Amino acid sequence: xxxxxxxxxxxxxxxxxxxxxxxxxxxxxxxxxxxxxxxxxxxxxxxxxxxxxxxxxxxxxxxxxxxxxxxxxxxxxxxxxxxxxxxxxxxxxxxxxxxxxxxxxxxxxxxxxxxxxxxxxxx
Numbered sequence: 806x807x808x809x810x811x812x813x814x815x816x817x818x819x820x821x822x823x824x825x826x827x828x829x830x831x832x833x834x835x836x837x838x839x840x841x842x843x844x845x846x847x848x849x850x851x852x853x854x855x856x857x858x859x860x861x862x863x864x865x866x867x868x869x870x871x872x873x874x875x876x877x878x879x880x881x882x883x884x885x886x887x888x889x890x891x892x893x894x895x896x897x898x899x900x901x902x903x904x905x906x907x908x909x910x911x912x913x914x915x916x917x918x919x920x921x922x923x924x925x926x927x928x
Contacts, residue, residue, distance in 0.1 A: 809834070809849045810848075810849050811908060812867060812868075812910065813832075813834050813836075813849055813865035813866060813867055813910050814864075814865055814866045814871075814908075814910045814911055814914045815908065815911050816836045816838070816847050816863070816865075818910075818911050818914045818915065818918075819836050819863045819864060819865050819866065819914075820863055821914075821918055822864070822866065822914055822917070822918065823863050823864065825918060825921050825922070825928065826921075826928060827864065827928055829863065829864050830852055830862075830864065831852075831864065832852060832864040832865060832866045832867070832870050833851065833852060833867065833870070834849050834850065834851060834852060834864075834865040834866075834867065835849070835850060835851075835852045835862045835863060835864055835865050836848070836849055836862060836863050836864075836865045837849070837850050837856050837860050837861075837862050838860060838861040838862065838863070839857070839860050849865050852864070866910055866914060867910060868909045868910050868913060871910060871913040871914055871917060872913065874917055874926070874928065875913060875916065875917060875920075876920070876925075876926060878893060878894045878895075878896075879891060879892065879893050879894070879916055879920075880892050880894060881909070881912070881913065884905070887907060888905050888906060888907050888912075889905070889906055889907070889908070889909040889912040889913075890903060890904075890905045890912070891903060891904050891905075891912045891913055891915070891916040893916065893919070893920070893925075902916075902919055904916050904919070
């Protein structure tokens with residue numbers, strides 16, 4: 806079974822989604838960024854779990870949570886290389902843009918970022 810960190814968007818991608826204006830604390834999980842020098846690590850916890858004061862947090866989205874935001878002309882496929890390929894298709898079914906990641910949540914999130922940055926959808 807995969808670790809929880811591999812089932813949600815990475816910290817870097819989660820922070821990018823936040824920068825694009827997604828309302829925070831709506832996902833089931835969150836990254837907790839431990840600011841204390843001795844620990845200096847980040848970890849995933851359930852949103853709403855108590856965390857130490859002074860720590861930042863950012864939503865960590867699951868595949869299911871991200872699927873809600875993606876339009877119907879975005880398709881996801883597992884590749885034979887163990888990656889997830891996410892494609893944006895035009896009206897004829899031709900690929901306009903794609904992203905490929907080992908983490909399915911990151912692949913979907915990066916497509917979502919592309920769509921928002923290029924004003925193809927609004928959030």
